[in-house]
Amino acid sequence: MVFMDKNQLQYFRNIHKQHIWWPFTPMKLAKEPFFIEKGEGVYLYGYDYDGNSIQFIDAISSWWVSIYGHNCKPLKEAIKKQLDILEHVIYASMEHEPALKLAKMLSEKSNHTLSRVFYSDDGSTAMEIAAKMAYQYFQNQGLFQKKTFFVLENGYHGDTFGTMSLGARSDFHKVYEPLLFNVIHIPMSYSSEMGMFDEQLAKQELQPLLKQLDNYFEKFHKEVCGIVIEPLIQGAAGMLMYHPIVLKKIRELCDNYNIFMICDEVFTGAGRTGPYFAYEHAGIYPDILALSKGLPAGYATFAVTMCKEKVYQGFYSDNKQHTLFHGHSMTGNPIGCAISISSIELYEQLDIKNKISLIEKWHKEFLEELKQSSVNHKIKETRYFGSVAAVVVKISKEALKTFNLEVIDFSVKNGALIRPLGNILYIVPPYIIEKMELKKIYEVIFKILKEML
Numbered sequence: 001m002v003f004m005d006k007n008q009l010q011y012f013r014n015i016h017k018q019h020i021w022w023p024f025t026p027m028k029l030a031k032e033p034f035f036i037e038k039g040e041g042v043y044l045y046g047y048d049y050d051g052n053s054i055q056f057i058d059a060i061s062s063w064w065v066s067i068y069g070h071n072c073k074p075l076k077e078a079i080k081k082q083l084d085i086l087e088h089v090i091y092a093s094m095e096h097e098p099a100l101k102l103a104k105m106l107s108e109k110s111n112h113t114l115s116r117v118f119y120s121d122d123g124s125t126a127m128e129i130a131a132k133m134a135y136q137y138f139q140n141q142g143l144f145q146k147k148t149f150f151v152l153e154n155g156y157h158g159d160t161f162g163t164m165s166l167g168a169r170s171d172f173h174k175v176y177e178p179l180l181f182n183v184i185h186i187p188m189s190y191s192s193e194m195g196m197f198d199e200q201l202a203k204q205e206l207q208p209l210l211k212q213l214d215n216y217f218e219k220f221h222k223e224v225c226g227i228v229i230e231p232l233i234q235g236a237a238g239m240l241m242y243h244p245i246v247l248k249k250i251r252e253l254c255d256n257y258n259i260f261m262i263c264d265e266v267f268t269g270a271g272r273t274g275p276y277f278a279y280e281h282a283g284i285y286p287d288i289l290a291l292s293k294g295l296p297a298g299y300a301t302f303a304v305t306m307c308k309e310k311v312y313q314g315f316y317s318d319n320k321q322h323t324l325f326h327g328h329s330m331t332g333n334p335i336g337c338a339i340s341i342s343s344i345e346l347y348e349q350l351d352i353k354n355k356i357s358l359i360e361k362w363h364k365e366f367l368e369e370l371k372q373s374s375v376n377h378k379i380k381e382t383r384y385f386g387s388v389a390a391v392v393v394k395i396s397k398e399a400l401k402t403f404n405l406e407v408i409d410f411s412v413k414n415g416a417l418i419r420p421l422g423n424i425l426y427i428v429p430p431y432i433i434e435k436m437e438l439k440k441i442y443e444v445i446f447k448i449l450k451e452m453l
């Protein structure tokens, strides 16, 4: 075991204590940080707070972004190459090759259905822009009453005021509630593990939801401009899953009632469930789509909002007030574009669609083993789809209070970073993961169940 120099460790700890404010973290209750020195493939390397060296698998792709793992050569090369040519230029009045090439590639990924591309910086801003597109489209048309959104219960779309408004009114964002705008929340129901793979079963399980969707659209369509959904997996809610028949139903209702279908593929896009976009499982197209996380794959903060030509045409006007008034300083950054081009090329070159099917098979096998093991009585439910898996554990309210922080600490020391969402232990691995590495993650989950619950 290698140790970090004690003086250096103390120096880092002091800076952390005096100057750092982490996201989503109750800083007073937080544990001491792990110091990460480098990453390679699915592994991260560094030191724990006592200075001992640590090595562990990034089982959550560092908040779901590092889809090709760490220190990925082609992505690094893309940055280096672009850096020597043009690092940045204002993205208005000016055009550049990486932005053009990427827009064309993304359009092709949707068979040129989502042919217009609007660049931004992260998932929240991409969703903020998606909402603005839907809302203003109808305002530009003079359909002023269409000014609210349908959202699905338990949704999560980001942390800006707009995206918080579109998300679940959970404890997470509770304090901001008085500042959020009103939307219409549609109660959700989900598929069981079997229901995700059996259409008949899914139809039975989801019948009440499909009927309810009919009712909501019938009742509120006149005031609604768009429905905002995370296709098939609601990530932040705890990897809650529903069958593609729900997407088909929403598409049908959106067509019937002149409402835009807005797919938030910030998490599910870039191949997370197999096809490049999760909506492809349903054989439909949304009208507007947000994509981030896996697109720049952890090498830049970068995002896109894509839409159908019809949406764009709603802004293409002699009236200046019909402009989409949104933009960020780093919009269309050439390096972000170059990385994203390389990441789309990797999706094809590494045959990611088939790799995700393989990971899905491994999940099935390892979850089955877990359920047949001595810790089965501590498991409430399991689910998996594409590269995503979740183990819902039985835990008391009291123990749940510290579960997240305890599990992070325990899992890293045992060889894989697991970061629970409530009582849900989930796996969102880099696509390059090998079977033995995934097995190691399941061994850590077994250990959590055995020793911590």
Ligand SMILES: Cc1ncc(COP(=O)(O)O)c(C=O)c1O
Binding pocket: 122, 123, 124, 125, 127, 156, 157, 158, 159, 230, 235, 236, 264, 265, 266, 267, 268, 292, 293
């Ligand atoms: C579905 C979804 N939408 C939007 C976001 C927000 O993205 P970002 O954190 O890049 O702002 C997330 C982040 O987890 C997400 O999962």
